[in-house]
Amino acid sequence: MKLSTKSEYACLALIDLSENYDTGYIKIEDICHRQNLPRKYIEQILLTLKTAGYVKSRRGANGGYMLAKEPGQISLAEIVRLMDGALAPVNSVSKYFYECTPLEKNDALIKVFREIRDYTSDKMENTTFANLISE
Amino acid sequence: MKLSTKSEYACLALIDLSENYDTGYIKIEDICHRQNLPRKYIEQILLTLKTAGYVKSRRGANGGYMLAKEPGQISLAEIVRLMDGALAPVNSVSKYFYECTPLEKNDALIKVFREIRDYTSDKMENTTFANLISE
DNA sequence: TCTTTCTCTATAGAAATAGTAGAGATTATA
């Protein structure tokens, strides 16, 4: 039932970029230093976020990363799905990552997991990085 | 955010035993056949469930497994915690498996995850195997 | 041209996942 560090770090990096949304490009080094994250790992994560269109970058002196959308336009759900896959506790009740499993025969069990999925999903869909910044 | 097959199989095995609660000892073979589960893996899982006090067993002819408690006395939450650990999406908001993580500095994020944990936990605490049986 | 910074691909160790194998212990029953 747990998030990977990849999701956690992606969130922290995006929070850092959100808090510095109007400061121009931010160096990976600065993000890692402020948030206390492993440098080379964050490079990879930022690249994934870039490919998915959440951040943009520039190379060379004064280069770095910045958000490609407003903090309010990026939801927690999108980021966790990108980094970790399904939010649902079992794939049988996943909207975006559905898969058949033996559990599926049991309606009562499916109902419980579906309710958990729906709550989790709603909560994360409705949380944007604008809600997560402290400054 | 996903359950392991260990949790899923443990639930299916317990559902099978719940549905046959008053039929005496049930052979592993029968459980696996009805629920379509891998035999040797289920042996291990049942052993874990036995050690934790949820089922009891008898060897030899007419042996097998049966619940050690009433279906209504066993919650989904207990079983998933036993097999998979924390229900919480991050250990920083786990009641039984708390651990400090870098996320912890961000109050808004912690709040979201705590609400998800509370919902998941409540839902699973309040679902017993009596709620999950079909017959 | 030199320095800075991101880019891209490959690699790797550790842990978790999802089982399998097989000898041993116990129980019922013929």
Added chain:
DNA sequence: TATAATCTCTACTATTTCTATAGAGAAAGA
């Protein structure tokens, strides 16, 4: 009491996932 049935226990293993690290390369700016 022999035998078959069934659980018990420990060890093993293959695969995948997780959590990174390494290093050469490309682009931008001074």
